[in-house]
Structure formats: C-alpha cells, structure tokens
Amino acid sequence: MRILGLSCFYHDAAACLIEDGRIVAAVTEEAFSRKKHDSGFPKEAIRYVLAESGLNLSRDGMRGVDAVVFYDKPFRKFDRSIRSHVDRFPSGLGAFVRRLPSVINHELRLGKLLKDEVDYGGPLLYSEHHLSHAASAFFCSGWDEAGVLTVDGVGEWATSSWGAGRQNSLVLEGETRFPHSLGLLYSAFTYYLGFKINSAEYKVMGLAPYGQPNYVDAIRKMVHVKDDGSFRLDMQYFDFDAGENMFTRAFEQVMGQPARPLERPNQEVELTQFHKDVARSLQEVVDDTMVRLATHVVRTTGLPRLCLAGGVALNCVANGEILRRAPVDDVFVQPSAGDAGGAMGAALWAWNGLLKKPRLPRLPSVYLGPAYDDDAVQAVLDEAGARYVRLDREALLARTVELLAESKVVGWFHGRFEWGPRALGHRSILGDPRDPEMRDIINRKIKMREGFRPFAPVVLEERVSDWFQLDRPSPYMLLVAPVNPERPALPATTHVDGSARIQTISRDQDALYYDLVAQFGARTGVPVLINTSMNVRGEPMVCSPLDGWRCFMRTGMDALVIGSFVLLKEEQPAVVLKSAADEFGLD
Ligand SMILES: [Fe+2]
Incomplete structure (x- = not known):
C-alpha cells in the first residue's frame, strides 16, 4: 500500500x-x-x-x-x-x-x-x-507513548496544540487559536528587526546571544503567558490578523524605536545593540513559554517523553532549554x-x-531525498569541462582530511539529499573548527552574508559529552548546548555565549561521514568539523550534482568532494573559471 x-x-x-x-x-x-x-x-x-x-x-x-x-x-x-x-x-x-x-x-x-x-x-x-x-x-519518534507539543505561526485555526500519543493513536487535547500565536509573535519581531519573515527567523535566534534581556518586560506587555504556557497576544499591538502589517504603531512605541528597515541583498543596515537586546529578550520569552508548555504537557499527560514539531520547534535554543528546565526525560524533534x-x-x-497499522521504528535517517551515482556526477563534471580525480573510499577520506587540516573549505556532496532545513553531511560545506579565521572565511567567501553567527559543529556521537555539555545524541542539529570549557577552543563553532548548535553523527546514520569526522579526529585530536549547508545566499540547499558544481564555481570553496571525485578550485582550467566568472558575475 x-x-x-x-x-x-x-x-x-x-x-x-x-x-x-x-x-x-x-x-x-x-x-x-x-x-x-x-x-x-x-x-x-x-x-x-x-x-x-x-x-x-x-x-x-x-x-x-x-x-x-x-x-x-x-x-x-x-x-x-x-x-x-x-x-x-x-x-x-x-x-x-x-x-x-x-x-x-x-x-x-x-x-x-x-x-x-x-x-x-x-x-x-x-x-x-x-x-x-x-x-x-510522534509517529517518527519510535516511542510507544509520549506527550506531543506543536507550535507554529498558524494552521487552520490552531497556533499550538498538545496531546498524547500511545501506540498508533494520537489524540490532541488542547490548543491555542489564532490570532494568539507564538510563531507569529516571533515573525513580528523578525520583521521588526529587519529580517524576512517565514525565512530568516533563525537569524534572530543567532543574534540573541549578543544582547541583554532588557526588553523582556516590554514584550510581556504584548504577550501574556500563564503558568501552563497558554498565551494571549494583546492585539492592539499586532496587525497580522486582518491588516497589511505584522504590528501596529503601538508596538513600536512600546519597544521604544521604529522598526529596522528590511534587509535587502547587498544593502546591509547596521545591527545595533538595541536590536541584539530585543532579539535576546524575545528568545527569553519564547524559551520561558516553551518550557512552561512542555512542563504542562508532561504533567497533564503523565508522559515524560516529549515529541515536538511546528516551525517554532526549529528554535533549537528553546529545545535545549526544554531539556534542561522542563521535567522531561527526553525530547524528539521532527527534523523537518x-x-x-x-x-x-x-x-x-x-x-x-x-488505518491502525503498526508503528515505524524511530525515523532511521534524514537522508530521504535524491541520490546521484558516480556516472551521473561524472557526466555533469565532464560536460562542464571540470578537472577532477577519482578516488576509492579510503583515498577519498584521506584526501578530504588532509584538505580540511590545511584549512581548506571543502564542499562535501554524497548520498541522498537531506529531509528538513539543515544540511547534515550529504550537502554540506565542511571546515576546521579550530581555525580562528574559518568563520569569517566561510561567511565572506562562501555564504556572502553577515558574520555574526557561528557555524554548527558536527561531532562523533560517542564523543559529544567530551566536547559539549550534552548527554544525548542530537542527530538533526536541533539542540543547542554549552561547549565544554575544559576542551580546546573551537572558535568557528562556538557562539559568543559559549554555546553551540550541535549535530552528532553515528556510524549507523552515515558511515562515510562518520569516518571522515573520526579520521579528522584521529589526525588532529578534535573529532569535530564545521558543518554548514551547501548553498549560495538566498538560494535553497544544492540538491543535484549540477547544483553542487555551480555552487562550487560560484563561491570561494577551495575543494569539492562529490561522489568519488575530488576537485580543487586552483586546478580548474582557466576557460572553466572564466566562463563561471562571466556567468555568475564574479570578479
Ligand atoms: Fe505549521
């Protein structure tokens, strides 16, 4: 069927x-x-x-x-x-x-x-x-029973819901309804801070650690949160329910400054301490609300494990707070x-x-999209006139580790495309997290973006507690935790508040990616790499080999490891470099 x-x-x-x-x-x-x-x-x-x-x-x-x-x-x-x-x-x-x-x-x-x-x-x-x-x-969690919490902008009427899953039954017992929405509150502030809504919410989360929570009281004037986590927005401050805007004049008056103009490509507007403080204050309110909601679900259902989904569950800072502060044994977040x-x-x-059919085991993999074999990759590379070498598995790993240890920025493309918004080692850009320059290099040369956010680290699952204050896997990069201060600094992947957005990798998830991180660890003593998505600013993550090749040529990536092939930028023929420069308008 x-x-x-x-x-x-x-x-x-x-x-x-x-x-x-x-x-x-x-x-x-x-x-x-x-x-x-x-x-x-x-x-x-x-x-x-x-x-x-x-x-x-x-x-x-x-x-x-x-x-x-x-x-x-x-x-x-x-x-x-x-x-x-x-x-x-x-x-x-x-x-x-x-x-x-x-x-x-x-x-x-x-x-x-x-x-x-x-x-x-x-x-x-x-x-x-x-x-x-x-x-x-819930049905991807593999758990026989668990509490469930969903929080987003809005669905039909509900903006958050909670309930209990038991075997193959799932019953939602409570909900909050439009216009009272934590997701839309977040979006209103995203817009207020000059970022695109439904797209750049993660930037607000990344900005928060640079600020102080000086505006929590102001935000609490506009959203009232009860002990059980239920919340109401005071709609005199918001306009999204029927008007043309996300918020009203009164919103800006309470916050004390007009909105930051919307960011446009190649036209960055200064982010001041005020904006950072607002982002931090918003994160505090969201964390607190999510922890209260999670606590309410666990207490009401009597189920100590919690499943999370909805756009707000992509806020991995709040997810980490739920693990630390709510009475949960464990959380499962749907990667998408x-x-x-x-x-x-x-x-x-x-x-x-x-249909009441038997349950699936825990979502075995996020690698649920298209894969391309070496023939398909080679056809693209040949068509483009690329210069490459083809290596067997061991040589490919050794060469990639060598490049990473030399502080090269490496595109890493293999296997099936990831499910969910994060690159998890199949369409990734990798780098050495020890290198203090690496964050700026990747931001400037590849991501072509503002540099305030660090990159996420990928770490061997069995070593996560050595390097981070986290005692469980985070396979989908949906948990934030403090780095272990006793370990050598990893400047490229550590946020200003000493936290990191962690992906753990096990051999079961992906053997090649695991072996790469393990071999980098064996060589350097650090079983951690920078992992960021392979995409050009404003575009989706690459999916096909042609997308991967174009991203390689369009950005300052030093090397591309794609299928069994290794390409170095410096070895590409002049005619290929010239045609890419013409096509993408590069210097
Ligand atoms: Fe949704």
Missing part, C-alpha cells in the same frame, strides 16, 4: 511517500525548482518520491498510489481567513479582497490540481495542520519541523492513526 502525503500552498511544499509502512522518500519542491520556500503544487517532488518506489509519473500517472493525504484542511483555513477579516470589518477589507483570489485559487482546487497535474482521481484525505505536525513528530514536515505527518497519520 502506498500513501502519498503532500504539503503546499502556504510555506514549503513537499511530498512524502510511505510504502507498506516504510518511508520511501520525502523531499521539498524547492530542491528541484530552486525557488527558496517554494510553496507551489509539488509536482517534481511527487515525481521523485514515486520514482523511488519504482513508479514513473510521466508514463503511469499516479497508478500505484492508494491514497493522497493533504496536510491540512483548506476549507477551515478559508473559514479562518474570512472570520478574522469580518471581525475587523471594514478596516482589513482591502487586504482581504487582495488575498481572496489566491486563497480560492490555491486552496480550494487541490482535487482539480491533482487531476490536471498528475492525473490522480483516487481517494483524497485531509488531515489537520497541527495533527500533521504532531503525527510527524516546519510545514514541509506536514507531508510526512499527513501520510503517517493515515497509516497509523486511520
């Missing part, structure tokens, strides 16, 4: 295919369209996940798919959209009228799109937004905690929740 889960039309479109209770493949549409946060109908993602199950969309359409499950209920979302505008009538009428066609076109026509785009007329089920988030966390993950949750909700 094949079940196809879909999410689209709002943030990140994605498709996930489950075949007889096994997750065959899951991928975002942006991986193929190269449009960041692509929310359109995920036709290429569908084509790919079907292919992993031996189905050919062009030839056979969707024959072989038993059910399609959508991650939310479009009509309820439509209902919320109408009601929130009616409540404010006539003030928000203009915005509503402008949004209406897209709501109708996109959200009410899924059945027609499935027919027109992929020739599917079979069963179409609708989960609910937060149920999909919850299912994506944002809306793309809803595709996986929807399919699992149908498999476990509706």
